[in-house]
Amino acid sequence: MVQKRKFALLGTGFIGQVHAKNLAAHPDIELVMVADQDRSRADGIASRYGARVGSVTEAINSDAIDTILIATSTPSHAEFLAASAAAGKAVYCEKPIDLSLDKARRVVEDVARHPVPVTVGFNRRFDPSHNQLKQHLQQGLIGKAELIQMVCRASELPPLSYLQTSGGQMRDQAIHFFDLLRWLTEDEVETIGAMGSALAMPEIASFGDVDTSVLMMKMRSGALAQLDNTRRTGYGYDERITVLGSHGMSDSAAQSPQGATLYSTSGINRPPLYADWFNRVKETYYLHLDAFVRSLNGKAVSVPGLHDGLQAQAIAEAAVKSLETGTFCKVEQL
Amino acid sequence: MVQKRKFALLGTGFIGQVHAKNLAAHPDIELVMVADQDRSRADGIASRYGARVGSVTEAINSDAIDTILIATSTPSHAEFLAASAAAGKAVYCEKPIDLSLDKARRVVEDVARHPVPVTVGFNRRFDPSHNQLKQHLQQGLIGKAELIQMVCRASELPPLSYLQTSGGQMRDQAIHFFDLLRWLTEDEVETIGAMGSALAMPEIASFGDVDTSVLMMKMRSGALAQLDNTRRTGYGYDERITVLGSHGMSDSAAQSPQGATLYSTSGINRPPLYADWFNRVKETYYLHLDAFVRSLNGKAVSVPGLHDGLQAQAIAEAAVKSLETGTFCKVEQL
Amino acid sequence: MVQKRKFALLGTGFIGQVHAKNLAAHPDIELVMVADQDRSRADGIASRYGARVGSVTEAINSDAIDTILIATSTPSHAEFLAASAAAGKAVYCEKPIDLSLDKARRVVEDVARHPVPVTVGFNRRFDPSHNQLKQHLQQGLIGKAELIQMVCRASELPPLSYLQTSGGQMRDQAIHFFDLLRWLTEDEVETIGAMGSALAMPEIASFGDVDTSVLMMKMRSGALAQLDNTRRTGYGYDERITVLGSHGMSDSAAQSPQGATLYSTSGINRPPLYADWFNRVKETYYLHLDAFVRSLNGKAVSVPGLHDGLQAQAIAEAAVKSLETGTFCKVEQL
Amino acid sequence: MVQKRKFALLGTGFIGQVHAKNLAAHPDIELVMVADQDRSRADGIASRYGARVGSVTEAINSDAIDTILIATSTPSHAEFLAASAAAGKAVYCEKPIDLSLDKARRVVEDVARHPVPVTVGFNRRFDPSHNQLKQHLQQGLIGKAELIQMVCRASELPPLSYLQTSGGQMRDQAIHFFDLLRWLTEDEVETIGAMGSALAMPEIASFGDVDTSVLMMKMRSGALAQLDNTRRTGYGYDERITVLGSHGMSDSAAQSPQGATLYSTSGINRPPLYADWFNRVKETYYLHLDAFVRSLNGKAVSVPGLHDGLQAQAIAEAAVKSLETGTFCKVEQL
The missing domain is CATH 3.30.360.10 (Dihydrodipicolinate Reductase; domain 2)
Structure with missing residues (x-):
């Protein structure tokens, strides 16, 4: 039997809630932690899906977590992506990496120093x-x-x-x-x-x-x-x-x-x-997540x-x- | 908030497994008990969906259960339907009631003496x-x-x-x-x-x-x-x-x-x-189950x-x- | 080059006019004569398509004509069909042969004594x-x-x-x-x-x-x-x-x-x-007529x-x- | 009853033959003359549709003709268009007027001095x-x-x-x-x-x-x-x-x-x-021709x-x- 991937979800806005539902439904995923600046929204999502609430920093650094899903607002993607990679976590990062291509390039160079698996949210590929x-x-x-x-x-x-x-x-x-x-x-x-x-x-x-x-x-x-x-x-x-x-x-x-x-x-x-x-397109979010988890589990599955x-x-x-x-x-x- | 309906599922063959998945996924349903002559199959389904295993008799008579879903083989439908109704349970009964129309009529007359809600499995209506x-x-x-x-x-x-x-x-x-x-x-x-x-x-x-x-x-x-x-x-x-x-x-x-x-x-x-x-037609099983639960909860929803x-x-x-x-x-x- | 088939058209009502147009347009057909009880209608059709007007009897017996298209009202089909066959003409007969199956059978037996090619107007086959x-x-x-x-x-x-x-x-x-x-x-x-x-x-x-x-x-x-x-x-x-x-x-x-x-x-x-x-279905009238003419010209074309x-x-x-x-x-x- | 338009057809290549068939089939058109450098091809088309053969010059200048259809090869369009307009003929001219936009503009300016109706062969509009x-x-x-x-x-x-x-x-x-x-x-x-x-x-x-x-x-x-x-x-x-x-x-x-x-x-x-x-697109050639004839006959029909x-x-x-x-x-x- 496959070891479940332990996810933290950063961001519980519209797209974060879509991810939360898929994370909870996936048989090979355990949704461990949920983080959001809006604490009461994070509480609602966490209690619905049996996860706990933490801060972004907690999520990124917790040993109980091995994968980070970044669904926060665009300006924070780059920072959270870099921090997650530095902490050795696998990352599913919503697109874009950053609205500035230059900044995006810098963070990608930065992440390159940490050999973690990362997928970017081009879900329509699925x-x-x-x-x-x-x-x-x-x-x-x-x-x-x-x-x-x-x-x-x-x-x-x-x-x-x-x-x-x-x-x-x-x-x-x-x-x-x-x-x-x-x-x-x-x-x-x-x-x-x-x-x-x-x-x-x-x-x-x-x-x-x-x-x-x-x-x-x-x-x-x-x-x-x-x-x-x-x-x-x-x-x-x-x-x-x-x-x-x-x-x-x-x-x-x-x-x-x-x-x-x-x-x-x-x-x-x-x-x-x-x-x-x-x-x-809603089913593609699930399919992308599923492909990412399978790739993390060693399957030859291509993800963006x-x-x-x-x-x-x-x-x-x-x-x-x-x-x-x-x-x-x-x-x-x- | 709505009180969850407490279901027992009788039968875990092909169609019973379809129902098990839907019962587990429905927000207003709790799958309490699973019964099948094939004990190891019942165990598998029960553990996957967090229910316990019991006998048909237990399921029909348990106070922890208010609704019976009959998905056993056809020859047993009539008997389990009558017993469930006599025990005051709501029933979702797979079709047909019995292959013999005469026997089906007799059991329907019998059930009529117990004013319980019953739906018959004509899922294509949904x-x-x-x-x-x-x-x-x-x-x-x-x-x-x-x-x-x-x-x-x-x-x-x-x-x-x-x-x-x-x-x-x-x-x-x-x-x-x-x-x-x-x-x-x-x-x-x-x-x-x-x-x-x-x-x-x-x-x-x-x-x-x-x-x-x-x-x-x-x-x-x-x-x-x-x-x-x-x-x-x-x-x-x-x-x-x-x-x-x-x-x-x-x-x-x-x-x-x-x-x-x-x-x-x-x-x-x-x-x-x-x-x-x-x-x-698979989604119609869920939709039928959902309509039945809504009707049990007092909504004006028509079910067969x-x-x-x-x-x-x-x-x-x-x-x-x-x-x-x-x-x-x-x-x-x- | 193919010898043109020389047609007389009996009947210039709705369907007769459809046939008239197709007869005039077909490169291997010459529309020689038009007959109708309504003389002025026959005159109009004849002049439009460069044919002359004659009586049914004339048409059936004329040496200048080798094929009869019967598009008169139903009750006259059987009689004109029999007469045309007796005169040695090929016949395209609108359906039905006669509303009475018995009468239709008798005329078919009668026609069988004259080995002329006959097609019945089941144009939808085309x-x-x-x-x-x-x-x-x-x-x-x-x-x-x-x-x-x-x-x-x-x-x-x-x-x-x-x-x-x-x-x-x-x-x-x-x-x-x-x-x-x-x-x-x-x-x-x-x-x-x-x-x-x-x-x-x-x-x-x-x-x-x-x-x-x-x-x-x-x-x-x-x-x-x-x-x-x-x-x-x-x-x-x-x-x-x-x-x-x-x-x-x-x-x-x-x-x-x-x-x-x-x-x-x-x-x-x-x-x-x-x-x-x-x-x-209008193009099927032309296609049926064309198949009939090709079969008359010795092509292996099946017609009803x-x-x-x-x-x-x-x-x-x-x-x-x-x-x-x-x-x-x-x-x-x- | 409408006076028939008297057409000469210039050119009997592929597209000229398409026009010939339509000219012959149109109830308000008489195909009077056919011209082509290839005399035997012109003979064939003329005899099939009951027209006579003439030279381009004859066609453009004949009193028996009021409309010219130019379907010759592209390099001759401009010259025949100008000559036809100068002779007071209505013109249906295949596109393009000339491959050189400059030459096309000059001939259009030239034609503008003769108030004749001209349509250019943009048949897809129909x-x-x-x-x-x-x-x-x-x-x-x-x-x-x-x-x-x-x-x-x-x-x-x-x-x-x-x-x-x-x-x-x-x-x-x-x-x-x-x-x-x-x-x-x-x-x-x-x-x-x-x-x-x-x-x-x-x-x-x-x-x-x-x-x-x-x-x-x-x-x-x-x-x-x-x-x-x-x-x-x-x-x-x-x-x-x-x-x-x-x-x-x-x-x-x-x-x-x-x-x-x-x-x-x-x-x-x-x-x-x-x-x-x-x-x-073949039916659009007929529809364009028909629209042009109706416009010549005073109907409010737009043509290119x-x-x-x-x-x-x-x-x-x-x-x-x-x-x-x-x-x-x-x-x-x-």
Whole structure:
């Protein structure tokens, strides 16, 4: 029988609570400790899942804990990641490592001195449909990837306050797809072009953000990729990836929850798409966690690592620069 | 806060294990006791979910238990149901009440003397898509039901040994759809015609069974219904219901797990249907259990009761008679 | 270069005009003469397509004509068919041969004495999708046919006056599918059961007709078939055939004209089905005519013949008897 | 009754033959004369459709002709267009006006001195599905256009000899979608970025062409558009347009000819997409011709004009420049 991994969870906000539920449900995980600045929230989560409450420092240094899940707010990721690694803990770190690519690079260099396993929260790599698409590629069913089309369209505008500290659409929303693109194609983005507009919420233009954007990328292999992002569709959450290869295409399409189709004189009415991103992707959080635990237990399971976290951010930085300058930009290879 | 329902689970075979997992996961249920003739299997389930092992008699009579879930083999359902009711316990009883309609009627009369809540295991009533179809009907979106088409096609032949004691395709497989038909239309079947063949496994003809059958039914309202059943499709589990109403149609279609679609010169290859019935319907077990608990806690939630169990069996009996005699048969109204 | 077939068209009502257009458009056909009791209508059609007007007798006896297309009203089919055959003409005869099966049999015996090529108007055999389904069967892609499901649902109620002389839903609407079933499976119907209701237009019950019906049939091979018919759906014309075989299924589904899909908060709205049966099947008239001309020119092309016309009517008669008597009925093999 | 338009057809190559068939079939058109350098080909077409053969000069100057359809090879378009206009004829001119935008502008200025109706061959504007998408926009069903996604993927590589004189992927293939974008949105492209690779046929890089390309465009309104083009998919012809608006999305999807769907253990196999572009779009040639004739007959029907021809070419020129320079390029507004 497998030894259970002993986790501490740092952060119990929205995403922290998602992780808490998954940590408690996983048969090979024991959720030992929960930490949050909001003590009463930490108490609630801890008592629901039979864990105890501690401070971040306690969690990172406790001998009763071997793995840290960092789900605190973005500005604290880098510090907690470095401290956890220094304490010899394995780490699941929510993305991004830091909104500043420079700071992220420094912390990654720092962590490199401690040979601990780290995964960065690119959970969409574990989406079952996207995985089937990757298998189609790996099995040669569509030949070599030539043209990748990705769509990332959120259903509803987040609040202005969220957008103000999000780092902008490239670093906050598109970044998942920069990572998916690298993972799917096992190739690197060389050049990127981006155009954007603030159509849904014009006031975000005041701090240089956009809510609707299109991007194109050229890969080392010569393959070409497109991505479009919007912050609100009006028709649900629309995430799609299609890869055109030299011998065919694989399409991981937009998804609807199961439902009945209505036929009437006004047409054929299928159930709508998932109402929001979370309902669409929530199972990937569990699957990512499970893959990480299996890799910690010695299984040959691939999880996104620190370099993946940095490289996706490097693409986002080049996209921001392209948006700002109206030119194509080279992507730094880290 | 809601008082947890204290359950005993009788039977830990395939379906008993499904219930065990759901009982353990439900926030308002405590799984107190597990009983099975196979003691070591009961031990395994009990220890996994933190329950204790007892005999059926203990479970039915224990004060620490208020609800019994009967998932033993069919021949024992009637006896355990009667005993549980006599002991004042609420009961979730797997279908059928008994393969003999006469015996089932007697036990239902017996149970009627003890005013305990009972639900019979027609879990497919809780299928999200079928429910959306029922809502389309109830909201008047398709008018009055006129023609109901149901398809129940299993993916793979069960073993011969299973078929020999199953009661036959009408009582074992079709019965779920006799119940769904009554539930969807809130109408009763008056007359039934059935034709069948043993095409996939000709040897079952020796004990009067069929593996492929078509049925037609006339309802009290004049509405007409069709059902077809097969024991193996070769392409996965195919369950569908469509209701044609006076103003439109609602279609609860065959379902596939999420996956990528492959486009190649040989066509457009969508992911296959669910591999088997269990993967298609498993969430309905949880939803049925949840509805039952909510009804026990005083919520106005409808669950299939003993009369539903009997009436579906009466339709099955008429179907068997039609198969045997080659005539249309009246359905007894219980 | 092929010698053009010289056609006379008898009848210029709705379906006669459809044929006129196809006759004029076909490169290997010359439309020589048009006959109709309504002289001015015949004049209009003749002048539009460069033909001349004649009487039925003239058309049948003219040496300038080698093929007769009978598209007059049903009661005159048998007489014109017999006369055309006696005059040595090839004949395309709209279905049915005669509403009376006895009379139809007598005329077929009569025609048998004149070895002329005759096709009966079961144009749906030339539907491209149904043909692909038949190819799936013939190529062994789904194994042996076991369960055939057919749906024939008209979009709008025809006028009462039409229904009064139509011969009833079995002889008028279902008959096309009796023919398709024989053609697809290359098997014969042995027994049939039918149930029907007058739900959409209750007044047709006064002359023994129904507007909603379900049928089941057992084939010689043991295969089972279902058919449902309605006279109005409220959501367009819905024609479907699926064949479940021993190794898979082929589905010739309901069809919509091409159009854009609308995504909004209220769901995903696909274009509606074809508005009516004619728009769905109109190309099959041309394809049937073309197959007939190719067969006349010595190509090995199969077209529905007189025996097909009779046998489909024999199934319809058995269906009528089942509807009337509430029993399963044997189908006469002609 | 409407006076028939008297057409001369210049050019009887592949596309000229498509036009010949449509001209002959149209009830309000008389195909009077056919001209081609290849006299025997012109003879064949003329005799098939009952026209006579003449020289281009004869056609343009004949009093028996009021409309010229120019379907000759690209280098002669400009000269024949100018001559036809000078002779007072209405003109249907295949695109492009000329591969050189400068020469095209000069001929348009020239034609402007003769007030004759001219349409340029952007037949895809008459695609029924794209039209339904445009109606969704015009009826306000999806709000204001914000993000337009277009896919233009040919099924098979054209011969190298074709590509060498085609003007390149932007001017030859993408140009249809530059026109569709302007027509759908009633907006103008301001800036364009393009990336391309020669992946399917690397040798075309020697003359500066690409076979796979992605483009992004910013419209005056701030709306953003994407287009991808490939020269061969391996899975059929894939043309799609989706418009995301402020309140929903409309999707004119890839289309397959009608066919049966095959269900087997290996998945659900839908009929493949149209085998090539011509089968997908052929009806639009008739619909464009019909719209032009109706506009000539005084109906308020919009057809693509000379300015549309020039502006689409201007976008193509900017795309070529972006491909060559690796920068975003402004589009000249003509």
